[in-house]
Amino acid sequence: MDDKQQLKRRDFMSIATWAIGILIGAGMGLPAIAYIIGPALREDEAFGWIRLGSISKVELGIPTLFKAKIERQTGWIVNEEEITVYVLTENGRDFIAMSNICTHLGCRVRWIKDQDQFFCPCHNGVFNKAGGVVAGPVPRPLDRFEVKVEDDQLFILGG
Ligand code: FES
Numbered sequence: 417m418d419d420k421q422q423l424k425r426r427d428f429m430s431i432a433t434w435a436i437g438i439l440i441g442a443g444m445g446l447p448a449i450a451y452i453i454g455p456a457l458r459e460d461e462a463f464g465w466i467r468l469g470s471i472s473k474v475e476l477g478i479p480t481l482f483k484a485k486i487e488r489q490t491g492w493i494v495n496e497e498e499i500t501v502y503v504l505t506e507n508g509r510d511f512i513a514m515s516n517i518c519t520h521l522g523c524r525v526r527w528i529k530d531q532d533q534f535f536c537p538c539h540n541g542v543f544n545k546a547g548g549v550v551a552g553p554v555p556r557p558l559d560r561f562e563v564k565v566e567d568d569q570l571f572i573l574g575g
Contacts, residue, residue, distance in 0.1 A: 463574030
């Protein structure tokens, strides 16, 4: 074996050692980096179906208030939020779920039983019991959630 061949062999061994080192480093390092920075890159998560409670709580023809807790993760920060939803049924079988957030500037509406309508105290917005616009500066009806009933439990689709 001459000097030239020995030099090539030494170069090959050196390159192979580096290549193996890089492969091992990438194999261990990339998942670790993805684990560390992954939450920061993630957008808010969709919530899926959120259980509100029993359908027996809903009075016929009267919007009934339900509250549920959800966890919203943004990056590494997890916040617990309470969402408030009015549920209405006229027949005990078909339900609509409405947000209690006014569609004008986001104040919370409340049900005024005597007047049979929702009222927003911020700018006197008024909605009927199905969430339709009645008066005030509100641009559109109350937002609705998709609803399902399973085993007499109400669920809304959050997002
Ligand atoms: S925020 Fe409700 S009427 Fe303005």
